[in-house]
Every structure is written in C-alpha cells, then in structure tokens.
Amino acid sequence: MQEMVGYLIKYPNVLREVMEGNACLLGVDKDQSECIINGFKGLEIYSMLDWKY
Structure with a gap:
C-alpha cells in the first residue's frame, strides 16, 4: 500500500481520477x-496539483 500512496503523490492527476470515481x-x-x-x-492534499516528489 505504501507504493500506491507514493505513486499517487507522484501522479496527482491519477489521484484526482480515483477520488472522482473515474x-x-x-x-x-x-477497504x-x-x-x-x-x-x-x-x-486536503489532493487539491494541490503542483507538488514535487
């Protein structure tokens, strides 16, 4: 699961799609x-799209 969180931090556009159900x-x-x-x-980190990994 840690790798998945790291991936979502690196690719916030994917996080947004997951959170929107797309x-x-x-x-x-x-779960x-x-x-x-x-x-x-x-x-509330998902609203920032300019993070650096």
Whole structure:
C-alpha cells in the first residue's frame, strides 16, 4: 500500500481520477482504497496539483 500512496503523490492527476470515481486502484482491495482516499481527503492534499516528489 505504501507504493500506491507514493505513486499517487507522484501522479496527482491519477489521484484526482480515483477520488472522482473515474479510475480504481488495481491490486488494492476496496477497504484499502477507501483508507488511502480518506487519508488524502483528511490532509486536503489532493487539491494541490503542483507538488514535487
């Protein structure tokens, strides 16, 4: 799951698509996916698209 979080930080456009329901996280079950999305929502980091990894 740590690799998935790192990927979403590196590619925020993918995070946005997942959060909008237009994409899913392959290899991650529904509960883990919800935890990841809720974590980003809690940090409000998903609204920033110019982060550097």
